[in-house]
Amino acid sequence: MTQLLLTTIINERFLNLDVSQYTSSVSAIHHRLEQSENEPTGWLNGPIAMDSQNLYPILTMADEIKKNAEVLIVIGVGGSYLGAKAVQEALTPYFQKNEDGIEVIYVGYNLSGSYMKQIIDSLQGKEFYVNVISKSGSTMESSLAFRVLRKYTVERYGEEGKERIIVTTDPEKGLLKEIADTRGYRRLEIPSNIGGRYSILTAVGLLPIAVVGVNIVELMEGAKKAALDLKEESLEKNEAYRYAMIRHALYTQGFRIELLASFEPALSYIHEWWKQLFGESEGKSRKGLFPAAVSYSADLHSLGQFVQEGSPILFETFLHFKEVSKDYSIPYTIANDDGLNYLSNRTFNEINSISKQGTVLAHAEGGVPIIQIEVEKLDAFHVGYLIYFFMKACAMSAYLLEVYPFDQPGVEAYKKKITELLIEESVAH
Template sequence: MIQLLQTGILNESLIQIEWGNYTQSVAAIHRHLENSNSEMTGWLNSPIENNVELVNSIQQNAYKIKMLADVLVVIGIGGSFLGAKAIQDALTPYFGDCANGIEVVYVGQNMSGAYIRQLLNSLEHKEVYVNIISKSGTTMEPALAFRVLRQYMEKRYGEEAQNRIIVTTDAEKGLLKAIAEKSGYQQFLIPANIGGRYSVLTPVGLLPIAVAGVDIEKLLAGAKQAAIVLKNENLDQNEAYRYAVIRQELYKKGYQIELLASFEPGLTKLHEWWKQLFGESEGKEKKGLFPATVSYSTDLHAIGQFIQDGSPIIFETLLHFKEILCDYHVPFDSENDDQLNYLANYSFNEINAISKQGTAMAHADGGVPIIQLELERLDAYHLGYLIYFFMKACAMSAYLLQVNPFDQPGVEAYKKKMLQLLQE
C-alpha cells in the first residue's frame, strides 16, 4: 500500500483543503473513466484481467532470449522505452550482471550517430536479439534505429535474423505491422486502447523487463492490487485521487512546478517515465504543472539551494521506499581520523532515510509545500503498485484541469515540422 502524507504546506488555507468541493467532480470523472469505451483506457482494468496466456508467452520468450543471447537491444522512444528502462534500473544491480537476466540496452530514443556507432561496436562479440517497439513504425527515431539494426542483424545472422527480431506493434495496422508480416518476425501486440505512456504493463514493457531478470508476475500482482484498491470513487478512500486533488490545489495557488524527488539513484529513469506521463497528459491548452525531477542526495548539492531559497514556484513530491533489499553498514574505525564513528551504528540506507526526513523538514521550513509518497519496500510488487498509482492519479489530474489525458497534439506538431525540414 502507498501512504500519502501531506506535510509542510505553505499556509493554513491550503492545509485545510476543502475536500468536499471535489467530491462530486472526482466521482464523475471516476465514472467517466470506468465507463469510457472510446478513449485510451484499456490500462485501467488490464492488471485485473489475468491474461495468463500472454504472461506465459512473454516469459517463455524471455527465457529463450536469455539462453541464446548475451544482450537484447530494445528499440523505442517515449512510452515504448521509458517504462521498461525505469523498472529495469530500479530492480537490477547497479554493477555487474543480474543473476536472473541478461544485458538489456536501448536505442531509438535519440538520433545521436555516436550512440548508434558505439552500440554496434559493443555488440561485436555478443549474441544479440532485437525487440522493436512502435505502434505505427513511423516515428523517426526508432524507425531509423530499426533500419540500422535490421541490416546489422541480416548481415550478421543471415536467415536466422528472422528468428532474432521480435516486433511489438499494433494488432491490425501500421508500417511496422506490415514489415513484421512480410519478414515473418514474431509479434507481440500493443492493445489498441492503451497509449504509449500508459503501456509499461503490456508487452511493451513486460518483455524487456522479463529479459532483464525482473519478476513480471510480482510486478503485475502489485499493479492488480492497486487497480482493486483504487477502483473507488470515494475521495476519502482513494489515495491516487487525493494526490491529484492536492496537486490541483497547489496549481490553483500559483505553484508552477512539481518536483519529484527520490533518494535512490536507481529510480532516476522512473522519474523520467513519471515526467513523460504527467507532462504529455496535462501540458495542453496552456495549462498544467511543469514536471521536473531530482535525485537526492546528489541534487541537494546542485539545485538544493534554489529549492530551499529560490523563487516560490515549486512544490515537492518526495518518493521514499522504507526498505531497500540491499544495504551496507558504516564500519567502525579505531583511528576515527575522519571523525565518523558516530555513524558506525547506522547503515547507508538508514542514513539515507534520515536524509529524506531532514530534507523534508528543511524544505517545509523554507516554505516549500511537500507531498510524501511512501511504500514499504523497493521490489517488483510495490513498483507495480506505484506505476498504476501514478497512472490513475495522472488521468484524474488531467481531467480536473479539463484536458484530455490521452492525446499529445504538441508532440505531433514537432514531428510535422521536423519532417517538413527533412523533406526540404
C-alpha cells in the same frame, strides 16, 4: 496491509483545502474513466485481466532470448522504452548483470550517430535479439534505428535473423505491423485501447523487464492490487485521487512546477517515466504543472539552494521506499580522524532515511509544500503498485484540469517541422 501511504506537509498560507469542493468533480471523472468504452483506457483493468496464461507467451519468449543471447536491443522512444528502463534500473543491480537476466540496452530514442555506431560496435562477437516497439512504426528516431539494426541482424545471421527480431506494435494496423508481416518477424501486441505512455504493463514493457530478470508475475500482481484498491470513488479511500486533488489545488494556488524527489539512485528512471506520463498527459491548452525531478542527496548540492530559498514556484513530491534490499554498515575506526565514529552503529540506508526526513522538514519550514509517497518495499510487487498508482492519478489530474489525458497533439508539431526541413535539405542536395 497498506501498500502506499500518501501524506502532506503544506503551509496553511498556501492551501486551505476543502475536500468537499472536489467531491462531485472527482466522482464524475471516476465514472467517466470506469465506464468509458471508446477511450484508450484499457490499462485501467488490464492488470486485473492479466493472468499467467496471458503472460506465458512473454515469459516463453524471454526465456528463449536469455538462452540464446547475451544482449537484447530494445528500440523505442518515449513510452516505448521509458517504462521498461525505469523498472530495470529500479530492480536490478547497479554494477553487474542480474544472474537471472541478460544485458538489455536501449536505442531509438535519440538521433546521435556516435551512439548508434557504439551500439553496433558493442555487438561485435555477441549474440543478440532485437525488440522494436512502436504503435505506428512511423516515429523517426525508432524507425531509423530499426533500419540500421535489422540490416545488421541480416548481415550477422542471414535468413535466420528474422527469428531474432521481435516486433511489438498495434495488432491491426500501422507501418511496423506491415513490415513485420511482410518480413516474417514475430509480433507481440500493444492493445489498441492503450496509448504509449500507459503501456508499461503490456508486452511493451513486460518483455524487456522479463529478459533483464525481473519477476513480471509479481510486478503484475502489484499492479492488480493497485487496480482493485484504486477503484474506490471516495477521496478519503483512493490515494491516487487524493494525490491528483492536492496537485490540482496547489496548481490553482499558483504553483507551476512539481519536483519529484527521491533518495535512491535506482529510481532515476522512475523519475523519467513519471515526467513523460504527466508532461504529455497534462501539458495542453496552456495548462499543466511542469514535471521535474531531482535525485537526492546529490541534487541537494546543486538545486537544494534554489528549492530552499529560490522563487516560490514549486512544490515537492517525495518518493520513498521504506525497505531497500541491500545495505552497508558504517565501519568503526580507532583513529576516528574523520570524526564519524558516532555513526558507526548505523547503516547507509538508515542515514539516507534520516537525510530524507531532515530535507523534508527543512524544505517545509522554508515554505515549500510537500507531498510524501511512501511505499513499503523496493521490489517488483510494490513497483507494479506504484506504476498503476501514478497512471490512475495522472488521468484524474488531467481531467481536473479539463484537458484530455490520452493524446499529445503538440508532439506532432516538432515531427512535422523536422520532416519538412529534411525534405527541403534532400531536395537542395
